[in-house]
Amino acid sequence: MKLQRIASIDVLRAITMFLMLWVNDFPTLTNVPKWLKHASYNEDYLGFSDVIFPLFLFIVGLSIPLAIEYRNKIGKSLSSTVKHIAIRSVSLIIIGVFMVNYESAHSEHMLIDKYFWCLLMAIAVCLIWMNWSKSPVHPKWHKFIKAFGILILIFLAIIYIGGPEGEMWMKTQWWGILGLIGWAYLVNAYAYLFANKKLKLMAVVLLIFMALQLLHQLDYLPRLNSNLSILNTIYNGTIPAFTTSGILATLLYKKLSNKSELVIFLVFSSITIIFICYGLITKPFWGISKLQGTPAWSGICIGIGFFSFTILHFIVDFKKKIKWAKIIEPAGTATLTCYLIPYFIYPLINITGFRFPDFLNSGSIGLFISLIYALLVILFTGFLAKKGFKLKL
Template identity: 35%
Template sequence: MLSIKAQRVRSIDVLRGLTIFTMVFVNELAGVADIPRWAKHLPASADGMTFVDAVFPAFLFIVGMSIPFAIQRRLEKGDSWWQLEQHILFRTLGLLVLGVFMVNAEGGYNQSLMLIPISVWSLLFYLAAILIWKVYNTENKAWIYTCKSLGFIILLILFFLYRGGEDGKKGMEVHWWGILGLIGWAYFTATCIYQLVKGSLVGLCIGVVGCVAYYVILHLPAVASSGIAGYLPGTGHATHASLVLSGIILSTIYFGGTKGHTLAQKTGYAILFAVVLAIAATILRRWYPISKIGATPPWALYCSAIVTSLYIILYYLVDIKGKVAWTNFLQPAASNPLLTYIIPSILGWFFSWVGINIVPAFMQSGWPGAIWSLVFSLIILGIAYLLTKMKLRLQL
């Protein structure tokens, strides 16, 4: 494995915090009426993207930037090959489980045939998630295993309590994997490629090309009409994996593969990487649209180029110039991203359960709605900060 120092890079934390903060903002903004088109996701039929369409790929990219450091930390702790693979598999499984439960809570359920309201079902799910993935600050193994076991038991009960379909005969289904589930598949694919090529920059670049080629091949008319694609993983997973791999490449440029190079040289490589991504996206756009819904290569490559460019600036400001004071409000989202991400859902289900609507009607449309979305996002960061101070931290 290509050596990379296991360290905490402030600019990566800042990028993660910015991305989570923006995710919370755009998720709240999605429920606001009468806002400009550029503030919402574009439909599947559109050829283009808004800044909203770039948030999810930005998070996939930052997942990739963190992978080399995470793997190196585990190796330095003495993890064997099998322990490392177990961690990767369990992390992937955790993301898939979280994604599927969240998706089934969004729709497809038959509440009248469930023993508890969907709001209570969802709150119990988040309680189980916290029990299972909480970072326990204790050496008491018995207590840790008891809490985690209780979480698993709650999940099993909720699984069997769930009823879907008009007749209630359906259980939980994979309608789609959800945001967290898609992250899980992309993380797993990219991590396997990273290990396979032993962190080589050339190998990682080939991995990105391979992901794009997989999409192109499965969309060839002859292949698409043959039905072969129905037996293979979806092309969207490959596109998402290319975003994670691009993040790994950028981390390798700055902290691994160009070790010993000057800042100017590393910045030059990063700029070249962004330019190549943008050129490749432009070429591919002759045949494929820019589409988040379709998870097309031009969309992913353009987004990777944008995030790479943003990180070049952040790295210079934060790590080189030490301009960090403005980033302090992002620290909860940076250090506790999973908890920050699920807090809005927990609050939403709680207020649904007690029957309270905390957002007045005039703040559900137009600029008042946009301002509320921003204020709400800041409130979520504040709650995440308090919970983190109370030692509530989640980690897959």
């Protein structure tokens, strides 16, 4: 089975990254409608923001079969692919841990202010993970640049002090967005290789993750000891299940690619309904909550993932209507660069004390300006990519 690039995946990734930039800016606003925001821990509620991250995990899964097939096509060995997956996953986890610790950094007890700490972190990530081979920088400097970035990260780890009272050093906490993506990518990419790229075996993997999630909710899942607790993200099943679903969507699409568009639409729509019904059936037992990772949250968001892919496939791949997405294309092709840019912007805003007048940070006007901000980040990402500066793990 040959897997060719599916344009709708890039478009879906771009839309999701655009929306992630937008919702991540909500904390700077006031009077944001409740339905747009994240639900709190004890709420039985699904806000718009609660859907974005699961959708991104789903897209990671959509891309895994294509990425591995591409590596096979250009002659990469299995051992090379195994190594590539490990390096990429660990890189995401490392970046994620630094980003999540920035949130709890304690400026008063650190050698430098937390916002300068964040800027240095973002610079270090650029120095280490920039695809320098595609940049205008001379190759003789590449190793030195990466080494300098590593030294900056080590320095930041050494001086780090966090917690409400400045009582702790760096810790994994919840791994951060990129860290969770790293874990989901790691286990699913290896599962895909181990399953020999077979649809049925990956369906079994999804059922295992969903069963683990249910056992966790029922409190039937034995707790991992302290030495293995680092694997909780995988062990609880919730996060990797989104990515497994994405893999299944790509494999199923390719299996049905010789069928009519109507058949593809009906099959994917049926799967959408099945997952949403699963979510609604489990909702009375544990509610729907992102922060609690309930089965209802997983089921409904996976259903949304299948539905989003179905609609965009029809528009982009079948109808060939893609020009409308051109403006946000960099968010789908240089996603990590796009995600990192706010880690320069927000610290600089706090350091300079810059702020729009209050009426521009509130309600509909604030939401519109945040949308413009997200678009500008994407356009700047595209500008950097054209100049040869693009992050790549």
